[in-house]
Every structure is written in C-alpha cells, then in structure tokens.
Amino acid sequence: MKRTGMTAWIMIGAAAALAVAALVWSIRPGFGRLPRGERLERIRQSPNFRDGKFRNRHFTALMTSDRGRLRAMWDFLFADRTGRVPESPVPALKTDLKQLSPTFDGLVWFGHSSYLLQLYGKRILVDPVFCQAAPVSFLNRAFPGTELYKPEEMPAIDYLIITHDHWDHLDYRTVVxxxxxxxxxxxxxGVGEHFEYWGYDPHVIREMDWQETAPLDADSAFVVHCLPARHFSGRGLRQDRTLWASFLLQTPSLTVYIGGDGGYDTHFAEIGRTFPRIDLALVENGQYDEQWRYIHLMPRYLGRACRELKARYVVTVHHSKYALARHRWDEPLENEAEAARRDSLRLIVARIGQPVDLQPIVASREAPQPAVKN
Known part of the structure; x- marks a missing residue:
C-alpha cells in the first residue's frame, strides 16, 4: 500500500515538473504575447471574434479524424519519412537582392510561403522565415539546398506582410x-501584439480585420485589402486569439492576391467577384492531409480556387522547403502542373531564389484591348 502511494506521488510530481517546464518553455520570447489592453478591446468588437476566439466563415473542424492532435503530432514526429524529404539538394539560386534594379517588377520566392515582391519601386516581403520554422530547432528542418537566405541579406522593406502567426509564417528571429x-x-x-512585444514601434504596425481596406502611401497608389481565409492561428497552447487572413495588394503595376494558408471555401469566389482584375495570385499548395482538409488547400481544389479568383497568372507556394505533412516533398509540383493542364491556368513555376520578371504581366495588363465588333 505504501509503495502504491509512493508511486502515485512520484507520478504526480513528475507530471507537475513537466507542466512547470512546459510553462517556463512557453514564455520564451519567440512564443510572442496574447493580445491585451486596447488591442484586445478592438478584437472583441470584430464580427469574426465570438466566444473568446476568432472563427472561420463556416464551421471548420481542425482535425477530421478521431485520432486527435496528439496522435497527429506523433505521426509527424515518428512516421516513416521516406519521400517526404528530398534525397538531394533542392535546385535553388542565390541572388543579391540588394542589387535588384529599382525599376524591376518581380518576385523572388524563398521556398514555402516566404517571398519578396518588388512592384513600382516598392518592396513587399511576405511571411519571411529564414531562421526557425518551429518552437524547437529540430522540428521542421529546411530541405537541403533551401537555406540560402538570411535576414541580413534582405534589402530595406517597405511593407512586411504577415498572413498569420504560425511559426512557419512568422519567424521571431527573422522579424527581430x-x-x-x-x-x-x-x-x-492581434498579430501586432507579437511585434510590439518584440520591440517594434506600434506606429509602424497596421492590423486589419477581414473586409478592411487601407491606403499604404500618401497618394493611395498602394492599397491593401484584408480578406478572409479558412485556417486557424496560435503559437502556443491557446489557439485562435489572433486572426488569419489573405490580402489583396493593389499597386500601379499589378493587383496581387496573397493567399496565406487555408482550405477551400466560398471566399475564393467572393473575392473573384469583388476584385475582377487579379493579375497574380499566390496560392497555397502543399502541407495538406485528409485529416486537416478544411484548413489547408487540398489538391483537388487548387485549380477551382484559382478559377474562382479569376487570376490571370498563378504562383503556388507552401511547398519545397519543409515537410509538415505526409505527402511526398515534390507532390505539390505535380499538383500544380496537373491543375495548369486541367484548368488552363497560366502557371508561373518559380525556382527558389531566382528573380521572376513580372514585367510581361504588367505589359499585357497595360496593352490596349481589341475593339469588340457588333
């Protein structure tokens, strides 16, 4: 009886020690900080925040199997990784970004969902992750050949756009x-709370709710629209206290849709109807699984989403750098090629680090349209 009681106390003590260790670990700066004060009050006024959490437009189950998140994490850590990581370095190119001509309208993709847009002399950096894509360094290791760029190699950035606060889209060390x-x-x-906690001047942070629009410069030449996505958020144990989003950037050069992460839903068609002239769409393609089919874009919906956006040209992202799902690492490349054939998409295949010249898209946008004969 005494031995049983002692064992129970040992187990309770071990559990308590683990809980304390987890708490200490989770208050490291990289986890950021939950919204508070005036920011929290603004969040509570949002129509997308209900019962203490942000919500998707339609009911969205995070997991669609009965195995739960712990089992999914176990599978992620210990399941067979054959084919999930390339056997040789991913083809990539190192470009001196600071030497890009100011007149260059283009895109440089860094793998996964990180990319630099240069449009009409402005530089827009989206979801940059150059240091660590997970709370601990041994998770989400980058594929061989993809770690070519460091934060110090980035040029001065006019607009840093973050779509949500997951670790593979908001890297603490990079943004600091x-x-x-x-x-x-x-x-x-809500995501601005992380930036303010990490030392950013609150005056440079513009937080937006879905369906909000903001000019980014004095003459309104650059305008950003915050739009819905079907996803979730969180850097620690508490989820959905910050919003996730897609964005539409209207510039004198091009109108660009920045998709972020998220599963298929009616918002793609709604955005396509509201903004009928999307020149370029950057759309999620990768890290999908039937277990979380509502929060990532499944391959069967890739072409449909792009059609409904009515995007003239498409670049797919969220692949080729990390293995967050169980599909083969190069399967998304096959998916985009199949979607281009099946749905007649004008697909731009970007190579990591190689500048993609968008001037032909700009020129075709500006070209006079032929007269319609009655």
Whole structure:
C-alpha cells in the first residue's frame, strides 16, 4: 500500500515538473504575447471574434479524424519519412537582392510561403522565415539546398506582410533581425501584439480585420485589402486569439492576391467577384492531409480556387522547403502542373531564389484591348 502511494506521488510530481517546464518553455520570447489592453478591446468588437476566439466563415473542424492532435503530432514526429524529404539538394539560386534594379517588377520566392515582391519601386516581403520554422530547432528542418537566405541579406522593406502567426509564417528571429529595415508591418488583428512585444514601434504596425481596406502611401497608389481565409492561428497552447487572413495588394503595376494558408471555401469566389482584375495570385499548395482538409488547400481544389479568383497568372507556394505533412516533398509540383493542364491556368513555376520578371504581366495588363465588333 505504501509503495502504491509512493508511486502515485512520484507520478504526480513528475507530471507537475513537466507542466512547470512546459510553462517556463512557453514564455520564451519567440512564443510572442496574447493580445491585451486596447488591442484586445478592438478584437472583441470584430464580427469574426465570438466566444473568446476568432472563427472561420463556416464551421471548420481542425482535425477530421478521431485520432486527435496528439496522435497527429506523433505521426509527424515518428512516421516513416521516406519521400517526404528530398534525397538531394533542392535546385535553388542565390541572388543579391540588394542589387535588384529599382525599376524591376518581380518576385523572388524563398521556398514555402516566404517571398519578396518588388512592384513600382516598392518592396513587399511576405511571411519571411529564414531562421526557425518551429518552437524547437529540430522540428521542421529546411530541405537541403533551401537555406540560402538570411535576414541580413534582405534589402530595406517597405511593407512586411504577415498572413498569420504560425511559426512557419512568422519567424521571431527573422522579424527581430529585420526590425530596423521595415517601414510598415501589415498583419491581421492581434498579430501586432507579437511585434510590439518584440520591440517594434506600434506606429509602424497596421492590423486589419477581414473586409478592411487601407491606403499604404500618401497618394493611395498602394492599397491593401484584408480578406478572409479558412485556417486557424496560435503559437502556443491557446489557439485562435489572433486572426488569419489573405490580402489583396493593389499597386500601379499589378493587383496581387496573397493567399496565406487555408482550405477551400466560398471566399475564393467572393473575392473573384469583388476584385475582377487579379493579375497574380499566390496560392497555397502543399502541407495538406485528409485529416486537416478544411484548413489547408487540398489538391483537388487548387485549380477551382484559382478559377474562382479569376487570376490571370498563378504562383503556388507552401511547398519545397519543409515537410509538415505526409505527402511526398515534390507532390505539390505535380499538383500544380496537373491543375495548369486541367484548368488552363497560366502557371508561373518559380525556382527558389531566382528573380521572376513580372514585367510581361504588367505589359499585357497595360496593352490596349481589341475593339469588340457588333
């Protein structure tokens, strides 16, 4: 009886020690900080925040199997990884980004969902992750050949756009290193709390709710629209206290849809109807699984989403750098090629680090349209 009681106390003590260790670990700066004060009050006024959490437009189950998140995490850590990681380095190119011509309208993709847009002389950096895509360094290791760029190699950034606060889209070490070179941060509601906690001047942070629009410069040449996505958020144990979003950026050069992460829903068609002239759409393609089919874009919906957006050209992202799902690492490349054939998409296949010249898209946008004969 005494031995049984002692064992129980040992187990309770071990559990308590683990809980304390987890708490201490989770208050490291990289986890950020939950919204508070005036920011929290603004969040509570959002029509997308109900019962203490942000909500998707339609009911969205995070997991669609009965195995639960712990089992999914176990599978992620210990399941067979054959084919999930490339056997040789991913083809990539190192470009001196600071030497890009100011007149260059283009895109440089860094793998996964990180990319630099340069449009009409402005530099827009989206979801940069150059240091660590997970709370601990041994998770989400980058594929061989993809870690070519560091924060210090980025040029001065006019607009830093963050679509949500997951670790593979908001990298603490990267954004802290960029702090002195960022003119303005554009992010969904609540995400600004992380930036303020990490030392950013609150005056450079512009937080937006879905369906909000904001000019980014004095003459309104650059306008950003915050739009819905079907996803979730959180950097620790508490989820959905910050918003996730897609964005539409209207510039004198191009109108660009920045999709972020998220599963298929009616918002793609709604955005396509509201903004009938999307020149370029950057759309999620990768890290999908039937177990979480509502929060990531499944391959069967890739072409449909792009059609409903009515995008003239498409670049797919969220692949080729990390293995967050169980599909083969190169399966998304096959998916985009199949979607292009099946749905007649004008697909731009980007190579990591190689500048993609968008001037032909700009020129075709500006070209006079032929007269319609009656």
């Amino acid at each position: 290193a960029l702090k002195e070179r960022v003119h303005a941060v554009i992010c969904p509601l």
